[in-house]
Amino acid sequence: MSDFRQSQNEAHPNKTNTLMTGIILLLILFVTIQIWFLFGALNNALQENLNFAITTAVGSLVFAFASFWLLRYLPDPIKKRKKK
Amino acid sequence: MSKDPNQEIPKWKQDFPIEQKEATHVSRREFAKFLTLLSGALAVGNTAIVVKSLAFPEKPLIGEHPICLESQVAEGESFQFEIEGSKTIPYLLINLGEGEWRAFEQKCTHLSCAVKYRHDIGQIECPCHKGYFNARTGDVIQGPPPRPLPQLEVVIREGQVFVKAQTV
Numbered sequence: 729m730s731d732f733r734q735s736q737n738e739a740h741p742n743k744t745n746t747l748m749t750g751i752i753l754l755l756i757l758f759v760t761i762q763i764w765f766l767f768g769a770l771n772n773a774l775q776e777n778l779n780f781a782i783t784t785a786v787g788s789l790v791f792a793f794a795s796f797w798l799l800r801y802l803p804d805p806i807k808k809r810k811k812k
Numbered sequence: 813m814s815k816d817p818n819q820e821i822p823k824w825k826q827d828f829p830i831e832q833k834e835a836t837h838v839s840r841r842e843f844a845k846f847l848t849l850l851s852g853a854l855a856v857g858n859t860a861i862v863v864k865s866l867a868f869p870e871k872p873l874i875g876e877h878p879i880c881l882e883s884q885v886a887e888g889e890s891f892q893f894e895i896e897g898s899k900t901i902p903y904l905l906i907n908l909g910e911g912e913w914r915a916f917e918q919k920c921t922h923l924s925c926a927v928k929y930r931h932d933i934g935q936i937e938c939p940c941h942k943g944y945f946n947a948r949t950g951d952v953i954q955g956p957p958p959r960p961l962p963q964l965e966v967v968i969r970e971g972q973v974f975v976k977a978q979t980v
Contacts, residue, residue: 748840748844751844752843752847755844759850762854763854765858766854766861769858769861770861776870778862778866781862781865782862784858785855785858785862788854788855788858788859791851791855792851792852792854795851796851796852798844798848799844799845799848802844
């Protein structure tokens with residue numbers, strides 16, 4: 729018996745792929761920005777520029793939470809969907 | 813409806829597959845989770861910088877420290893010394909001539925190589941990546957260093973050289 733989810737998946741077979749690629753690209757973007765923040769904070773902390781360190785730390789935490797939140801939308805493993 | 817065969821495999825068994833191909837395979841889900849973990853680690857690192865600077869601020873140098881006799885350092889020469897504190901920092905005392913003395917931290921602000929004074933060009937040189945600093949102000953003249961060299965104030969009293977924290 730087919731249900732709504734199955735017919736949706738059959739109508740749009742690339743959906744999982746697109747979602748996965750989108751999430752991974754977003755995560756790579758977040759991590760890249762965080763590396764940039766960390767590098768800047770390290771350099772500026774040496775110059776006793778605390779405000780910059782605080783700003784980047786807050787930004788980095790926001791990105792980390794966003795990354796964890798994005799995991800909610802990870803598609804389920806394909807293996808589990810194979811119902812034959 | 814038939815049961816999904818993968819559901820029956822217990823979790824511990826999924827982690828230790830029999831075939832090597834399954835063991836080395838990294839799914840996109842796992843990669844996404846790894847990126848998230850990395851993101852969390854970077855956030856922790858960035859927060860640690862703030863915590864460290866707030867909880868353990870660097871103590872300023874207090875008082876005058878005797879270094880050497882004025883006669884020990886000839887004109888155009890430099891003298892290396894260390895000051896014990898929360899960290900042991902190497903410094904470079906430079907006799908520029910005509911009664912002008914300078915003391916700079918000896919660590920290059922680029923990658924902490926030991927800098928040296930070159931009297932022939934009147935500059936402080938970092939031999940690692942050819943960074944040059946102004947020997948009077950410590951400012952960067954050329955090369956990769958991002959910041960000027962930290963400086964101490966030099967006081968000459970009765971033939972003895974003292975250093976103290978710079979008063980701005």
